Amino acid sequence: xxxxTSNSLHVKSNDSALAHVAYVLKSNPITMLAFSMFAVLIxxxxxxxxxxxxxxxxxxAANALQPPSLAHWxxxxxxxxxxxxxxxxxxxxxxxxxxxxxxLSFAIGSVLGSIAGxxxxxxxxxxxxxxxxxxxxxxxxxxxxxxxxxxxxxxxIVYATAVINIPFYARLVRAEVNIRRESGFALAAKxxxxxxxxxxxxxxxxxxxxxxxxxVSLNLGWAILNAAGLSFIGxxxxxxxxxxxxxxxxxxxxxVSGEWWLAFFPGFALMFAVFTFNLxxxxxxxxxxxxxxT
Amino acid sequence: MGKQMSLLSLRDxxxxxxxxxxxxxxxxxxxxxxxxxxxxxxxxxxxxxKSVTSYALMRLLDKGGTISGGDLAYGGIxxxxxxxxxxxxxxxxxxxMIFQNPRAALNPIRKVGHQIEDVLRRHAKATRANARAEAIxxxxxxxINDAENRYEAYPFELSGGMCQRIVIAIALACDPKLLIAxxxxxxxxxxxxxxxxxxxxxxxxxxxxxxxxxxxxxxLAAQYCSRIVVMKDGEVVEAGSARKLFSSPEHPYxxxxxxxxxxxxxxxxxxxxxxxxxxxxLTQIVETPLLEVRDLYKTYKGKSGPVHAVNGLSFAxxxxxxxxxxxxxxxxxSTTSSMLVRLLDSTKGEILFKGEDLAAIxxxxxxxxxxxxxxxxxxxxxxxxxxxRHTARQIIGEPLARLSPLNRSARKARIDELADLVGLPVAxxxxxxxxxxxxxxxxxxxxxxxxxxxxxxxxxxPTAALDVSIQAIVLNLLVDLRAKLGISYLFVSHDLNVVRxxxxxxxxxxxxxxxxxxPAEQIMSSPDxxxxxxxxxxxPHPPVLSSQAAKAAE
Numbered sequence: 036x037x038x039x040t041s042n043s044l045h046v047k048s049n050d051s052a053l054a055h056v057a058y059v060l061k062s063n064p065i066t067m068l069a070f071s072m073f074a075v076l077i078x079x080x081x082x083x084x085x086x087x088x089x090x091x092x093x094x095x096a097a098n099a100l101q102p103p104s105l106a107h108w109x110x111x112x113x114x115x116x117x118x119x120x121x122x123x124x125x126x127x128x129x130x131x132x133x134x135x136x137x138x139l140s141f142a143i144g145s146v147l148g149s150i151a152g153x154x155x156x157x158x159x160x161x162x163x164x165x166x167x168x169x170x171x172x173x174x175x176x177x178x179x180x181x182x183x184x185x186x187x188x189x190x191x192i193v194y195a196t197a198v199i200n201i202p203f204y205a206r207l208v209r210a211e212v213n214i215r216r217e218s219g220f221a222l223a224a225k226x227x228x229x230x231x232x233x234x235x236x237x238x239x240x241x242x243x244x245x246x247x248x249x250x251v252s253l254n255l256g257w258a259i260l261n262a263a264g265l266s267f268i269g270x271x272x273x274x275x276x277x278x279x280x281x282x283x284x285x286x287x288x289x290x291v292s293g294e295w296w297l298a299f300f301p302g303f304a305l306m307f308a309v310f311t312f313n314l315x316x317x318x319x320x321x322x323x324x325x326x327x328x329t
Numbered sequence: 330m331g332k333q334m335s336l337l338s339l340r341d342x343x344x345x346x347x348x349x350x351x352x353x354x355x356x357x358x359x360x361x362x363x364x365x366x367x368x369x370x371x372x373x374x375x376x377x378x379k380s381v382t383s384y385a386l387m388r389l390l391d392k393g394g395t396i397s398g399g400d401l402a403y404g405g406i407x408x409x410x411x412x413x414x415x416x417x418x419x420x421x422x423x424x425x426m427i428f429q430n431p432r433a434a435l436n437p438i439r440k441v442g443h444q445i446e447d448v449l450r451r452h453a454k455a456t457r458a459n460a461r462a463e464a465i466x467x468x469x470x471x472x473i474n475d476a477e478n479r480y481e482a483y484p485f486e487l488s489g490g491m492c493q494r495i496v497i498a499i500a501l502a503c504d505p506k507l508l509i510a511x512x513x514x515x516x517x518x519x520x521x522x523x524x525x526x527x528x529x530x531x532x533x534x535x536x537x538x539x540x541x542x543x544x545x546x547x548x549l550a551a552q553y554c555s556r557i558v559v560m561k562d563g564e565v566v567e568a569g570s571a572r573k574l575f576s577s578p579e580h581p582y583x584x585x586x587x588x589x590x591x592x593x594x595x596x597x598x599x600x601x602x603x604x605x606x607x608x609x610x611l612t613q614i615v616e617t618p619l620l621e622v623r624d625l626y627k628t629y630k631g632k633s634g635p636v637h638a639v640n641g642l643s644f645a646x647x648x649x650x651x652x653x654x655x656x657x658x659x660x661x662x663s664t665t666s667s668m669l670v671r672l673l674d675s676t677k678g679e680i681l682f683k684g685e686d687l688a689a690i691x692x693x694x695x696x697x698x699x700x701x702x703x704x705x706x707x708x709x710x711x712x713x714x715x716x717x718r719h720t721a722r723q724i725i726g727e728p729l730a731r732l733s734p735l736n737r738s739a740r741k742a743r744i745d746e747l748a749d750l751v752g753l754p755v756a757x758x759x760x761x762x763x764x765x766x767x768x769x770x771x772x773x774x775x776x777x778x779x780x781x782x783x784x785x786x787x788x789x790x791p792t793a794a795l796d797v798s799i800q801a802i803v804l805n806l807l808v809d810l811r812a813k814l815g816i817s818y819l820f821v822s823h824d825l826n827v828v829r830x831x832x833x834x835x836x837x838x839x840x841x842x843x844x845x846x847x848p849a850e851q852i853m854s855s856p857d858x859x860x861x862x863x864x865x866x867x868x869p870h871p872p873v874l875s876s877q878a879a880k881a882a883e
Contacts, residue, residue: 223708228731242717325718
């Protein structure tokens with residue numbers, strides 16, 4: 036009996052959360068567009084390899100450098116590989132790198148920022164100077180240095196991208212936590228028997244989520260660019276793996292001779308992804324903010 | 330009225346707002362006149378459209394708001410169709426406004442003197458050469474001491490009452506003919522309120538201006554306004570002289586407001602509508618003290634030496650007793666309540682709860698103390714005390730989840746029971762705080778505080794932000810809960826009239842020390858300390874009520 040009621044309650048709250056997402060999407064056409072574009076990216080990342088017409092790695096010298104046609108929508112590259120297949124298959128790797136990097140910096144930044152914002156004092160001072168130090172470097176150069184030092188692997192691109200993004204999250208969380216540290220609901224939570232850590236983690240931190248979501252989505256686009264940039268200059272992902280950054284780098288050599296499609300389509304995919312994430316920010320914020328519900 | 334030439338006249342004013350849920354008729358046909366030299370009070374509760382009316386006549390409506398009908402005339406100018414440039418000339422020079430929150434109305438990064446100069450220069454009342462002198466003159470006009478130095482001050486360096494004086498100085502700098510004061514004293518201490526209202530009243534007489542005072546406090550309006558207009562749901566329900574409204578209100582809503590205004594000589598039940606007046610419950614007070622404070626100190630490290638927020642406080646609260654702690658902001662009453670509920674460590678002294686010293690346990694560790702559940706608090710600002718991401722059910726359930734052995738389904742039943750106890754419809758439990766009204770939020774806050782059946786409850790001005798009719802209901806609810814559950818209250822407030830309704834004993838605090846304490850009735854009727862007398866005199870004194878007069882005659 037009690038199970039049934041709690042179940043029905045759960046379904047109900049689930050329903051209203053879905054309804055809220057639907058409302059946010061409906062009320063803002065740009066959010067709707069951004070989420071549709073995001074859906075395209077997700078489909079490409081999840082099902083890409085089984086959907087594409089050609090193996091992205093199989094070369095066919097006889098068919099090299101063909102312009103876009105019905106058989107090869109985005110043309111073929113200098114080794115005769117289908118550019119369309121390679122662009123679609125690369126989505127998974129590029130999204131994985133950026134999502135992993137952003138998730139890592141989100142998690143570490145949130146913890147460090149919360150600590151600095153809640154307890155203040157010398158911990159705050161030390162952490163802040165640490166973030167200042169990271170931000171004092173040109174961030175891309177710092178990422179290059181990290182990958183070059185740690186070795187040329189996908190994991191290291193993720194770590195490098197995460198490290199350079201941590202200060203942004205930490206500072207945002209620190210500010211959001213700091214203004215709520217003495218708020219009434221934090222005091223009320225203590226009166227309800229919550230220890231400092233519970234108050235921080237369960238009451239104060241979730242309130243920092245709306246602005247964090249905007250940061251996350253902008254950052255996803257940025258992380259993709261960063262990963263592609265690293266690959267472009269030869270760090271990180273290595274050929275023949277399909278990855279937008281390398282494809283642009285390799286294709287760039289052929290632009291002078293008129294084979295524009297080699298660099299254009301992966302570049303367009305990159306732009307599409309960054310654009311999607313930038314548009315998604317406001318929508319994500321509205322979804323995680325209960326105050327948007329009426 | 331007919332003989333007087335009216336300065337401002339509104340006829341059948343209608344204001345609509347376009348919102349997500351369609352058109353809202355905020356003001357629906359308000360007609361009123363303000364004569365020369367007259368002070369008109371507009372009284373109503375939140376949502377009555379009183380502020381919107383004033384914004385409409387200044388043509389300062391928010392986006393989405395339109396004047397959809399009626400006439401607005403000021404001294405022969407049609408405000409409804411006047412050009413925006415004409416309005417800009419009128420605002421400040423002819424019609425001025427004092428806003429509710431003086432801190433929000435002042436620019437935080439500019440010196441107050443410069444902000445006065447802005448208005449003077451805008452309306453060509455001063456030149457670059459004499460602006461400073463004129464601004465200082467304006468500061469002196471609102472009786473700010475040491476005006477030359479205050480000219481250089483930033484808003485954050487000034488107290489709330491001082492900021493409001495600056496706002497008044499800005500409003501009056503260009504000698505307007507009509508002053509609109511929108512809740513000019515909300516959020517100010519009762520003595521500051523009196524000082525500010527006296528100042529406004531004096532200046533109006535001195536300069537022969539007219540004024541429109543918008544307030545939710547009928548008592549305040551009655552004291553300072555010659556005529557009062559009562560508004561409800563965007564309509565004028567009654568208008569007349571202050572004395573007439575208090576002695577023979579015609580409209581039931583006016584009667585309700587008059588009844589709900591806390592004043593001397595009535596019981597808490599008499600604030601309610603007659604049909605809701607149940608007999609007062611009996612409270613049992615046990616002679617043994619539940620909480621005893623001995624020589625409590627709290628000292629902060631300040632930039633210029635230590636600050637003694639609480640300076641040697643000693644008092645006792647008996648089981649089932651309700652004690653009022655009264656004082657102005659900065660007197661240390663909030664610091665005291667924070668220490669008593671163990672959110673703040675004391676510097677020195679004992680807090681004996683049932684004979685055991687709580688001050689010995691650091692506030693940090695008290696969350697895990699078994700006595701945590703026995704000592705709870707209702708916060709002053711209900712909105713601020715709720716996690717905006719939690720529903721009312723989660724908010725009330727939080728202490729139960731942490732400190733009671735109840736399982737999920739038992740908790741749910743208990744939350745429903747609590748909602749019922751505080752009179753909150755169960756359907757509202759799944760709403761977020763921003764979806765609840767002020768009165769509903771107050772109930773949620775009380776439900777959370779009593780969820781664990783505490784023995785001692787600190788009430789930190791729980792009704793300060795509420796409309797009088799809601800305040801009346803909440804105060805009665807608190808009286809009933811105390812009788813039903815046998816809780817001891819410490820009621821912290823700056824308003825002696827409210828404290829008297831709820832408390833058996835009153836402690837008056839000033840600058841961290843107790844200046845006077847004793848039975849509530851005795852302190853109200855024959856205060857010993859001059860400070861207590863000041864507090865009592867500062868409270869608005871509405872005209873004697875007909876019902877009381879009748880009672881006295883019997």
